[in-house]
Amino acid sequence: MEDIYHWCREGNTVQVRIWLDDTEHDLNQGDDHGFSLLHWAAKEGHYNICETLVARGARVNATNLGDDTPLHLASAHEHRDIVHLLLRHRADVNFVNEHGNTPLHYACFWGNQILAEDLIQAGASVSIANKYGHTPLEKCTGTMAKALESLAISQGQSLETVAFKDQSWLGLKTRSRDATLSRYKGINIEDLALYKKMCEESIRRTLERKMARK
Template sequence: MVIINESDDIYSLIRQNNTYAVRLWLDNTANDIHQSDEHGFTLLHWAAWYGRLSIVQLLLQRGARTNAVNRGDDTPLHLAVSHDHFDIVQQLIKNKAHINLTNIHGNTPLHYACFHRYLSIAKYLIEIGHAALFVSNRYGQTPLDLCSSAEICIQLSDLAKEQGQDEQIIPFEEHDRCPVMPMFDIMGTSSTKSIIDIRELQFEHCLYSNHRHEMWQAVYNNTSIMAKIFKLHHNSYASATFQHEIDKIK
């Protein structure tokens, strides 16, 4: 028998590994699968942190954003790797987790796999996910620089080169985070509970461009979308005008 304490919030249910209660919570259309706590952790972040495989699978089946970021720019993959949850790493990658996304420190998931000397995860990231081994974080450190095992460094370096990676160090590149904004679902319904990061969009090709905006074909959460990018250095976009543009896109 599964006992559900009504005073438990969704984060407590995830921590308790109560998959049945989480499923009931998700079945309630008043609840938002994309909600996050004060630190920007989504339900998928916490499930990955605690290693709750069945809940991770359930959330992914229900459309949780695989590449959502918290306030430190960590994705669920960062957390799954950091806590040595290999099975969840595999699930996230199967669901199109972006392997080389960096957090606020410029670290990729592979940086953490090397730091903790999780050899199996590191190999998987390189072999299956094509994780970059020779890329620097904000402090000029590659994943190899963070690994204290010379033997592991040799194995990973050889593996990366077998996969065709160039040993030339890729310097850290700063990425601007998209400001907080309402998210609109496929039907155009506004949800002010959720935000998205521009890195969650996969831009495919530009369809149209002028001096004010660009129209792109893109992919968001495995769904083909049209994205309109405004060139905001033009001061003609007052807040009311911008809202009008959002209404047109909807």
């Protein structure tokens, strides 16, 4: 699995396609940080690889360990063509990562007004606050903020701030290479071990009661 992540980062379209042709390979498997192949291709701006991965069944809304979707990374690195590709394949435009940021937060932070406008027209809210109480409009300059606010109003958006809500449980985590459950939010290995002990104890007591009746 090591080489495929490298090929996606480097934009080696030929090697990626050869790898994908082996049906035993899992294109939705994540690396040590939960980055899927689509995460890396979207981050590095390799449109052709992104297009191929999506066509082959890559999960558009998969999240890495930081709850970033490929759309977060494409927006943060200002790859407009990939943003459009992901949106066409139903990427969640308002999904929040571990910091509470939506893809629009990043477009605004980097001052990319055109990309921010694209996201708003696709349904991105200008009012979602991140963990620190900042909305996307508060991440950009005055002139840009006013333009985006006007666009949002024309799209029928409310400007009332929406407080941060943890959406990590909604995300579709990439599967880890070691196939352990510990990489998935919401599943605590210690809790599972405790549950197993409780079950074993219950079985032991049941057997003891049966033996006492004999």
